[in-house]
Amino acid sequence: MPRSVNAVASRARRKKILKLARGYWGRRKNVWTVAKNTWEKGQQYAYRDRRAKKRSFRNLWIARINAGVRMYGLSYSVFMGLIHKNNIEINRKTLADLAMNNPEAFKAIVELVKG
Numbered sequence: 001m002p003r004s005v006n007a008v009a010s011r012a013r014r015k016k017i018l019k020l021a022r023g024y025w026g027r028r029k030n031v032w033t034v035a036k037n038t039w040e041k042g043q044q045y046a047y048r049d050r051r052a053k054k055r056s057f058r059n060l061w062i063a064r065i066n067a068g069v070r071m072y073g074l075s076y077s078v079f080m081g082l083i084h085k086n087n088i089e090i091n092r093k094t095l096a097d098l099a100m101n102n103p104e105a106f107k108a109i110v111e112l113v114k115g
Helices: 007-020 032-070 076-085 092-101 103-114
Strands: none
Touching (some): 007 032, 032 076, 032 103, 076 103
């Protein structure tokens, strides 16, 4: 008696991966094993980089705040220490945005903290 294999399910599973691999270059888009490996690796990168993006944005905000407060004779660490000491509840994202796009408001915060 011949071995029974579920070819319909196997083909559907492979087609699903090949559909997800559309747009890749060369054999990555049409050879099953290469496409599967490439797609799985892409999912790993996506998972990792969703978390890394948060870190890199925080680094960017810190660099922008540091550049903004250096003009007023402070360092980033001293400025953030003074912010917390004065109980000013502004996050780094907002501070970085103010330093870039609204220098007057940022200067007011720095003067308030230094005051």
